[in-house]
Amino acid sequence: MYKKILLPTDGSQPALKAAEQAIWIAGKSNAELLALYVIDNSLFMGLPTEKAITRVKEMLEDEGRKSFDVIIDMSLKCKEELNTEIKLVFMTKEGRPARTIRKTIEEEGIDLVVMGTAGKHGMDRFLLGSVAEKVVRTASCPVLVVR
Numbered sequence: 001m002y003k004k005i006l007l008p009t010d011g012s013q014p015a016l017k018a019a020e021q022a023i024w025i026a027g028k029s030n031a032e033l034l035a036l037y038v039i040d041n042s043l044f045m046g047l048p049t050e051k052a053i054t055r056v057k058e059m060l061e062d063e064g065r066k067s068f069d070v071i072i073d074m075s076l077k078c079k080e081e082l083n084t085e086i087k088l089v090f091m092t093k094e095g096r097p098a099r100t101i102r103k104t105i106e107e108e109g110i111d112l113v114v115m116g117t118a119g120k121h122g123m124d125r126f127l128l129g130s131v132a133e134k135v136v137r138t139a140s141c142p143v144l145v146v147r
Contacts, residue, residue, distance in 0.1 A: 002031040002111040011067035014116025018146040022114035027082040037064035098134035
């Protein structure tokens with residue numbers, strides 16, 4: 001049913017729960033799974049120097065790589081359970097998370113988005129989380145929000 005599944009991740013616990021679901025769905029439907037880590041460049045505003053911006057960006061990129069490593073481990077476990085190969089693609093992009101996710105959906109021809117309800121910025125909203133809420137309201141494909 002699905003050919004391309006997008007998994008936005010920030011390494012948070014809700015994102016990891018969503019990863020479990022996305023990996024399982026990708027394995028069952030023989031879909032390609034695109035894991036996306038978005039570096040929120042609005043976090044750079046107010047930083048005093050280019051050196052500080054570079055340091056924060058490097059820390060965020062490292063956090064993204066760690067998230068991807070966890071997803072790789074999860075997919076290997078699922079591969080053993082389902083006896084199928086999971087096609088994984090990893091992407092790191094800069095921008096506003098909801099806007100970047102929405103743009104990636106269009107550029108990559110995504111059939112399904114699987115994401116957590118509230119990641120690291122979950123205090124912003126009581127129900128879904130601000131990023132998940134924006135994606136649900138604006139995505140051109142189905143969005144599975146994992147609690």
